[in-house]
Amino acid sequence: MNAIDVRNIVKTFGDFTAVKGISFAVEEGEIFGLLGPNGAGKSTLIRMMVTLLPPTSGTAVINGFDVVKQSDGVRQSIGVIPQAMTSDLELSVEENLIIFAKLYSVPRGKRERLITELLEAVELTQWRKAQVKNLSGGMRRRVEIARGLVHEPRIFFLDEPTTGLDPVSRVAVWEMLAKIKRERNLTILITTHYMDEADKLCDRIAIVDHGELKALDSPLRLKASIPGKNSLEVSFTNAPGDWQERVERLPGVESVTAHDDIFRIATGSGPATTLALMELAATSGVTIGSLSVQSTSLDDVFVHYTGRALRDALQEANPLERGPLLRRA
Amino acid sequence: MGRTWAIIERELRRFRRSPVLIVMALVMPIVQLVILGYAFGGNVKHLKLAIVDQDHGMPAVRVRELASAASSGAHTIDTIDYADQGQAISDLRNGRVNGVLTIPTDFSRRVLAKNEPRVALIEDNTDGFVSVAMAGTLGGILQAYSLPARGPRISSVTSLDVVEIYPYVPYIQYLLPGSVVMSIFMMVMIGGGIIFIDDKARGLHEGYLVTPIKKLELIAGFNISGTIKAVLAGMFLLIIGSVIAGIPNPFDPMRLFRLFVVVCVVSFALISLMFLLMVRVSDPLLPRAVFGVLNTVLYFPSGAVYPQQGFPGWMQVIAVADPFTYAVHAFKSLLLKNTGFVAITYDLTFLMIFSVVSLGAATALFKRSL
Numbered sequence A: 001m002n003a004i005d006v007r008n009i010v011k012t013f014g015d016f017t018a019v020k021g022i023s024f025a026v027e028e029g030e031i032f033g034l035l036g037p038n039g040a041g042k043s044t045l046i047r048m049m050v051t052l053l054p055p056t057s058g059t060a061v062i063n064g065f066d067v068v069k070q071s072d073g074v075r076q077s078i079g080v081i082p083q084a085m086t087s088d089l090e091l092s093v094e095e096n097l098i099i100f101a102k103l104y105s106v107p108r109g110k111r112e113r114l115i116t117e118l119l120e121a122v123e124l125t126q127w128r129k130a131q132v133k134n135l136s137g138g139m140r141r142r143v144e145i146a147r148g149l150v151h152e153p154r155i156f157f158l159d160e161p162t163t164g165l166d167p168v169s170r171v172a173v174w175e176m177l178a179k180i181k182r183e184r185n186l187t188i189l190i191t192t193h194y195m196d197e198a199d200k201l202c203d204r205i206a207i208v209d210h211g212e213l214k215a216l217d218s219p220l221r222l223k224a225s226i227p228g229k230n231s232l233e234v235s236f237t238n239a240p241g242d243w244q245e246r247v248e249r250l251p252g253v254e255s256v257t258a259h260d261d262i263f264r265i266a267t268g269s270g271p272a273t274t275l276a277l278m279e280l281a282a283t284s285g286v287t288i289g290s291l292s293v294q295s296t297s298l299d300d301v302f303v304h305y306t307g308r309a310l311r312d313a314l315q316e317a318n319p320l321e322r323g324p325l326l327r328r329a
Numbered sequence B: 001m002g003r004t005w006a007i008i009e010r011e012l013r014r015f016r017r018s019p020v021l022i023v024m025a026l027v028m029p030i031v032q033l034v035i036l037g038y039a040f041g042g043n044v045k046h047l048k049l050a051i052v053d054q055d056h057g058m059p060a061v062r063v064r065e066l067a068s069a070a071s072s073g074a075h076t077i078d079t080i081d082y083a084d085q086g087q088a089i090s091d092l093r094n095g096r097v098n099g100v101l102t103i104p105t106d107f108s109r110r111v112l113a114k115n116e117p118r119v120a121l122i123e124d125n126t127d128g129f130v131s132v133a134m135a136g137t138l139g140g141i142l143q144a145y146s147l148p149a150r151g152p153r154i155s156s157v158t159s160l161d162v163v164e165i166y167p168y169v170p171y172i173q174y175l176l177p178g179s180v181v182m183s184i185f186m187m188v189m190i191g192g193g194i195i196f197i198d199d200k201a202r203g204l205h206e207g208y209l210v211t212p213i214k215k216l217e218l219i220a221g222f223n224i225s226g227t228i229k230a231v232l233a234g235m236f237l238l239i240i241g242s243v244i245a246g247i248p249n250p251f252d253p254m255r256l257f258r259l260f261v262v263v264c265v266v267s268f269a270l271i272s273l274m275f276l277l278m279v280r281v282s283d284p285l286l287p288r289a290v291f292g293v294l295n296t297v298l299y300f301p302s303g304a305v306y307p308q309q310g311f312p313g314w315m316q317v318i319a320v321a322d323p324f325t326y327a328v329h330a331f332k333s334l335l336l337k338n339t340g341f342v343a344i345t346y347d348l349t350f351l352m353i354f355s356v357v358s359l360g361a362a363t364a365l366f367k368r369s370l
Helices: A042-049 A071-077 A093-103 A108-121 A137-148 A167-184 A195-201 A219-224 A243-248 A270-284 A298-306 A310-317 B002-016 B019-041 B058-073 B085-093 B107-113 B128-146 B171-202 B204-209 B215-245 B253-278 B285-302 B313-321 B323-336 B341-365
Strands: A004-013 A016-026 A031-035 A057-062 A078-081 A155-159 A187-192 A204-209 A212-217 A230-237 A253-259 A262-267 A287-295 B047-053 B077-082 B099-103 B120-123
Touching: A004 A042, A016 A042, A016 A057, A016 A204, A016 A212, A031 A042, A031 A167, A031 A195, A042 A057, A042 A155, A042 A187, A071 A078, A078 A137, A093 A108, A093 A137, A093 B002, A108 A137, A108 A167, A137 A155, A137 A167, A155 A167, A167 A187, A167 A195, A187 A195, A195 A298, A204 A219, A204 A298, A212 A219, A212 A298, A219 A298, A230 A270, A243 A253, A243 A262, A243 A270, A262 A270, A262 A298, A270 A287, B002 B215, B019 B171, B019 B215, B047 B058, B047 B085, B047 B128, B058 B077, B058 B099, B058 B107, B058 B128, B077 B085, B077 B128, B085 B099, B085 B120, B099 B128, B120 B128, B171 B204, B171 B215, B171 B253, B171 B285, B171 B323, B215 B253, B215 B341, B253 B285, B253 B323, B253 B341, B285 B313, B285 B323, B323 B341
Parallel strands: A031 A187, A031 A204, A078 A155, A155 A187, B047 B077, B047 B099
Antiparallel strands: A004 A016, A004 A057, A204 A212, A230 A262, A230 A287, A253 A262, B099 B120
């Protein structure tokens, strides 16, 4: 039995369709990532799976329970970490966990043991009595991870769990999740717009954009599914009108996409294509503004399947955000 | 029920660790009680009365003597003699005096002729309290002036003997019931309104909704915790306010018990009202925006600061539907008259029906999803 089975699920808000008939299944023990920019429909999708929003059509079966007809069974089976930090700042770490254990009707004796184990797992034992408002952002996220597991769920949903955390805290959260998953045989579904997070953490990734499922596979297979072993990202000045066609004819080049003066070149041989490109630019009087060569990344996968870079999609969704949203391994 | 208690426990733990919230909810009603109670409760004194005697006869001198006696006795007025009527009226317009008493030139002649003698009071009527106090004082003076020096042994005039069945009620005591209701409402507004919506906006309710908690357990948790907080605020203000206002025998156990019951009923009614108003709201600014309006619409028509019999018709309609009206009446009965439950049965019945209707409507509107 699949831990999660989503079939042709749709969610509309008035005239706007946020999720357009997505289907996928998550196996038990898997870490499954939903990757996409803000506004792609990831949070709506996860909210339907955790019974916060009723689907307009389609079905989702979580741990064998239908999200509409057997919502209580779903709720008992899942732990959920919403996107926002929702721990009570005025309460201590322990009190936050106790309250949620009571909400899940965890018996008193078991509650004590579980809380102790969980605080050890998220390395917050010494902060047990501390008020949450005195903890750092990364520690608060760990409190929430412990809170979401306080009733021993089978499936753990995390909606952008590392958004807003510094790089060190993000890595700590990834390691913690990987450890907890191993120890508890959890199935984890995580939404993210961080490429490196999806790449490092997830067994399989579903790329979601504009409410549609664009691709679904393991990170390795997704990377292998697109042309080229290397990716060149180049900006030019004085590029002539037929420049893209001329670049496509260079040795090793498999595909070229251009967006806002940035050319993304997929190639089977990064060094050979780089040399040829520099030679072509010099002979054509075109100046190279910047050039980077890297192995094929999930961002290239995202470009291939959605036609745009994830960072561009993020900036479309949040025009005021200009932070370093794309991180490469 | 365990889940409901989990929510109550959470809310009360947060409440205990939010001293700012407690202070905010209690300080305003106490300040209002003390400031308004003493500001409105006292007698008006030292009003400046210009006396323009154009007559100078013996009857006019007698009126002036009576005015001087009132001035040195109750101190309601301070008299100032003016020779020029024009100057007196000019000073009245400029606010130097509060009224001008003119004794006309033919006053003595009319007194002696028993031909409707008159004096004139020209007053600054922009302040109703001042003009009423001054007219009342001068009315009393003229009534004393008109009494015969020696009356008949057996009076033929019908007189009214007033018997007050309760001790004198200073205005601060009159105001106390409204202040208690206000403290309950403040706690309901902050704890049940503003924080409820802030929690919703922060996503805290999302945390509840993904647990197996039932809709009714969730509603019960919110409302019972809100009621407990409001009861604590109401009882605190009731006890402190009774001491400040000088309510006789404030710690009588039976009266405290009856007051506790009313505080509970009022708290539940107001938290139900707040839950109904906020059940579909998600904008954190909204409860803050309606706070003042709601406070005014509920508090002032309730008879907390002024008798409802003086209201225009449309305001009396508001008063009939206003739960504050019944809460204030019940507290007045218990605090000022020390009555039993019989005197407030109607108030309690209204408040309980109000709670059931409000909570029923709120439950129907409450969505157990986003």
